[in-house]
Amino acid sequence: MSGRLRVVVATTDGPSTVRRITPEDPDLRSVVCLAGTATALPISTDYDAFVRRPTGVVERDTGHRVCRVDVDRAIHEGRSWQLGLYIAHRLKAAGRLAEDDQPADGVVWATGTVDADLDVGPVERVADKARRSQDLFDGALPVLAVVAAANAEALPVGVEALAIRRMGEVLHHLDLTPPPVRAEAVGRRGVVAVFLLLAFLAAGAWGLWGRGGLMQAGRTPLPHPPVAANSLSSEAGSTVVAPVNAVPFKPAAVTFEVVEARMDGETCGTGAVVDPAVESAPGVCAVAFRATNTGSRPARLWLYGAVQGAVREYASRKRYTELADGLLAPGETGEVRVQLPDWMRRPAIVRGVLILAEDDDRQVNQALVSIDLLSSGEIDTMVAGLRDLGIHVREIFHRVTPAR
Amino acid sequence: MTDRWQDLDDGERETARAVFTALDGARALTDAAMQAGPSISAIWSALVTGRPLPPGIVPSADFDALLVDAATIAIPRQAAAATPDSGIDRQAEGARLRVIPSRGGPGQSYLTITFEDQTTGAARLIAVIDGAEPLEIALPVPVAGAVQLLLDNSEPILAALTDPDSRLFLV
Numbered sequence: 001m002s003g004r005l006r007v008v009v010a011t012t013d014g015p016s017t018v019r020r021i022t023p024e025d026p027d028l029r030s031v032v033c034l035a036g037t038a039t040a041l042p043i044s045t046d047y048d049a050f051v052r053r054p055t056g057v058v059e060r061d062t063g064h065r066v067c068r069v070d071v072d073r074a075i076h077e078g079r080s081w082q083l084g085l086y087i088a089h090r091l092k093a094a095g096r097l098a099e100d101d102q103p104a105d106g107v108v109w110a111t112g113t114v115d116a117d118l119d120v121g122p123v124e125r126v127a128d129k130a131r132r133s134q135d136l137f138d139g140a141l142p143v144l145a146v147v148a149a150a151n152a153e154a155l156p157v158g159v160e161a162l163a164i165r166r167m168g169e170v171l172h173h174l175d176l177t178p179p180p181v182r183a184e185a186v187g188r189r190g191v192v193a194v195f196l197l198l199a200f201l202a203a204g205a206w207g208l209w210g211r212g213g214l215m216q217a218g219r220t221p222l223p224h225p226p227v228a229a230n231s232l233s234s235e236a237g238s239t240v241v242a243p244v245n246a247v248p249f250k251p252a253a254v255t256f257e258v259v260e261a262r263m264d265g266e267t268c269g270t271g272a273v274v275d276p277a278v279e280s281a282p283g284v285c286a287v288a289f290r291a292t293n294t295g296s297r298p299a300r301l302w303l304y305g306a307v308q309g310a311v312r313e314y315a316s317r318k319r320y321t322e323l324a325d326g327l328l329a330p331g332e333t334g335e336v337r338v339q340l341p342d343w344m345r346r347p348a349i350v351r352g353v354l355i356l357a358e359d360d361d362r363q364v365n366q367a368l369v370s371i372d373l374l375s376s377g378e379i380d381t382m383v384a385g386l387r388d389l390g391i392h393v394r395e396i397f398h399r400v401t402p403a404r
Numbered sequence: 405m406t407d408r409w410q411d412l413d414d415g416e417r418e419t420a421r422a423v424f425t426a427l428d429g430a431r432a433l434t435d436a437a438m439q440a441g442p443s444i445s446a447i448w449s450a451l452v453t454g455r456p457l458p459p460g461i462v463p464s465a466d467f468d469a470l471l472v473d474a475a476t477i478a479i480p481r482q483a484a485a486a487t488p489d490s491g492i493d494r495q496a497e498g499a500r501l502r503v504i505p506s507r508g509g510p511g512q513s514y515l516t517i518t519f520e521d522q523t524t525g526a527a528r529l530i531a532v533i534d535g536a537e538p539l540e541i542a543l544p545v546p547v548a549g550a551v552q553l554l555l556d557n558s559e560p561i562l563a564a565l566t567d568p569d570s571r572l573f574l575v
Contacts, residue, residue, distance in 0.1 A: 038512045
């Protein structure tokens with residue numbers, strides 16, 4: 001079964017569809033809620049333990065540390081939801097979970113327990129659960145029913161069925177990658193790598209990966225297509241090494257500046273370069289972060305700008321941020337422009353992050369793919385992690401007051 | 405004082421008049437308290453037995469004093485108003501109370517209370533603002549020293565938490 005899938009947790013009251021999985025503030029505990037309401041289901045405490053390290057497997061295997069899951073039917077007790085919710089998290093991490101009203105290519109119907117070794121255990125009343133889900137099985141979408149091997153006899157008929165002992169069997173069936181290397185087994189550098197890998201896995205969770213690279217809301221390509229800096233294509237289609245490689249890559253050749261824009265009549269003006277260390281007068285409508293390649297060879301860069309603080313949580317998550325990436329030729333300039341919340345009368349910190357590399361860097365792409373979901377502290381950690389990997393990162397923090 | 409009035413001498417009658425005056429004064433005080441709201445004993449009983457607070461309570465210094473006695477932790481007025489920008493974060497010796505917006509549920513927030521001593525707990529949170537009836541909300545059993553509740557932002561107690569003049573009591 002492939003494509004975007006909906007996950008249904010089988011219960012004796014009927015099928016409970018996973019409507020949505022949303023990362024929450026890391027200071028919270030994970031919850032299972034009923035259909036978008038503030039009703040936290042009684043299994044929430046157990047679900048939190050299922051997610052959170054050190055007991056939980058979800059954080060370990062997907063990086064989803066604190067989550068809110070919305071289901072459309074109450075799940076009252078027991079642990080039979082574990083199999084379905086684990087699969088839902090894995091699909092979410094792969095960008096293949098059909099959430100809300102997204103169209104689905106199929107349905108995974110599951111009931112079973114999952115332990116720390118990802119062994120799948122049997123549960124009771126599977127036949128009852130299947131009976132209560134008959135309408136789902138009779139529906140238009142193909143259904144994959146997944147239960148523990150010991151429950152194989154109770155599998156529903158007329159649908160694709162899978163009785164498993166280990167989680168890997170269903171992950172393989174769904175064409176999902178096995179869990180990543182566990183962070184405990186590696187050093188700090190390895191932990192960073194795992195973090196980045198998890199970020200990569202989380203990419204699909206937000207539907208951000210596109211054919212041509214990252215396709216994220218608020219993300220704009222820089223003028224040049226993201227081709228490798230050290231290669232040129234010949235007419236025959238083969239790749240040859242360009243002589244430009246003879247010139248060493250110098251990150252310092254790329255300047256990084258902050259630009260403040262003010263209202264020009266009814267529109268926000270183009271702005272001027274300012275000293276980031278100086279807080280200017282109120283009335284700044286936008287802040288841009290500008291990178292200029294003064295060197296003699298192209299630079300691959302990623303530019304991110306965001307208003308810091310809780311203001312983003314009270315507005316749209318992506319409203320006050322912008323991410324751009326691409327190849328910057330010698331002499332060229334790229335920038336991201338962040339609109340400011342014009343109602344704010346107190347100073348706000350606007351953060352610019354410039355990441356430079358000689359070539360396209362998968363680790364950077366992985367790290368940035370869900371940056372809009374990260375808190376300021378988590379971005380600090382991400383930046384430190386990239387620096388640990390030897391990646392060149394520069395930051396600007398500029399204090400402005402938006403409202404006049 | 406079982407004697408009849410006519411059997412009392414002048415001194416005893418003076419004593420009786422003083423006692424009657426005192427009793428009358430005490431009754432007047434009690435009646436006044438009754439008119440303003442539930443009795444102190446009814447409030448105290450509700451606090452210590454876990455029953456909901458009786459309706460009609462008018463916050464006063466006495467009421468605050470009762471709450472301080474009954475509460476596990478009392479969080480006093482704060483220095484400045486909380487704003488969505490800064491988030492709601494109130495602390496007192498022994499506990500920290502925060503309100504964190506839900507990313508997954510627009511219009512909903514998490515109320516979290518973290519106890520420094522994990523053996524500490526509270527059954528309810530009572531918010532008191534002068535001029536209004538106190539608000540209370542039942543708390544779940546703490547897990548690892550922390551309580552977490554998901555609330556609609558329309559819950560009045562959330563508004564009370566943002567008021568710097570509100571006193572909070574974990575009872």
